[in-house]
Amino acid sequence: MRAKEKRLPDDPKTLDFDRMFLPHMGAAYNLARWLVRDDHDAQDVVQEAYLRAFRFASGFRGGDPRSWILAIVRNTSFTWLSRNRGSDSPAEFDDKVHTREIEPRGLEADAVRQADGVMVRAALEELASEFREVIVMRDIEGLSYKEIATAADLPIGTVMSRLARGRAKLARLLKERLAKEQ
């Protein structure tokens, strides 16, 4: 039976697609899960994104398949959010404020190291999605700035400043949670 199964003809396009994009499903799900913040919704989003990707796969001309599929997952997530939850209240872009002024005062490295994991997770969940997505891509998925630029459709300079701001805001949220605990 096995010999038959393995010779089963399948569409070359489908097989090519599988091999290139299915290995990135973990990254796709993680990103969707962090953006829509619900397991079932994230599964729907990933499925929709993969079907969309499959339809447009002929438009994929080399490059990094992971960034490409993540770009589609990201767009699908934001579309899903605006359709189902209204807007995700995009963060006001206080571009004139320096990153330094966003950082919390007196949060020490040791306090960050000792913070409860649940608290770190909750702080990241609370962070505005524009910042959450770049932090998830960089710190959890390990994408380079260039890959994030492709996936999030941002100039590389913006990737850097958004990460800096995002981490400063995250530090602030973490500090608030630590203060509440005491």
Next chain:
Amino acid sequence: MTCDDARVLMHALLDDELDLTKALEVQRHIEGCPECARAFDMFAAMRSRLKDEALRFEVPSTLEENISRAIRARTPEASRSTVYPSRRASLSQRAALFALPAALAATLALVIVPRALKSGAGQDLANEVVASHVRSLMASHLMDVVSTDKHTVKPWFNGKLDFSPPVNDFAKDGFPLVGGRLDYIDGRPVAALVYQHGRHVINVFIWPSSGDTTSEERIETEHGYNVEQMIVDEMNCWVVSDLNPVELGKFAALIRQKG
């Protein structure tokens, strides 16, 4: 450099995204500025917290199967435009495909461009080997026995296979053995040895040669998987990795020598 600049650039420094000159400039500022040094330490601590595996959501096991199925359900119309209309599977064959384990169905890849191998059998094998390699990476089922000790890995195969695969560690050459597992290739159980080179994983599939395959062939793939096939001491050895062909060639040479 001002503190305001340093507070942005230190993130790129942490992420290893600065060129050397800029990196030194930021480092110099941090060394001379206690306030920026404190911020840098705090963000470094934060970054390592975020890398914590527990923050990563694991993909539900059924999702891949669902998606694979959903894609195939669309294929009949999609495949009209392909160059192989006559090879399109019938609906009943498609139904049979759904019954396959999802991972297998998902990774039967036909993307290798054969150079040396013209025969259909060789091409089929190459496809299977690449599919197994990809599957081993994505199903988090890379290894059944995790050990860098060949004296642990080799006996592990005893009683599980009808042959004894050669197991060698090439750690001193930069290719440490990290483990092994049972796999299926060409409709039979085979030994899969897992090696590492930097961040690359190398799978070596081994099973007894039937004697009708040619001894040394090289195949290159389209999308970055490289495959080497050889026969060593009457064993078929297929080496697969996303490692570049030069490094993989070095590794294959080690396998050939040690047998």
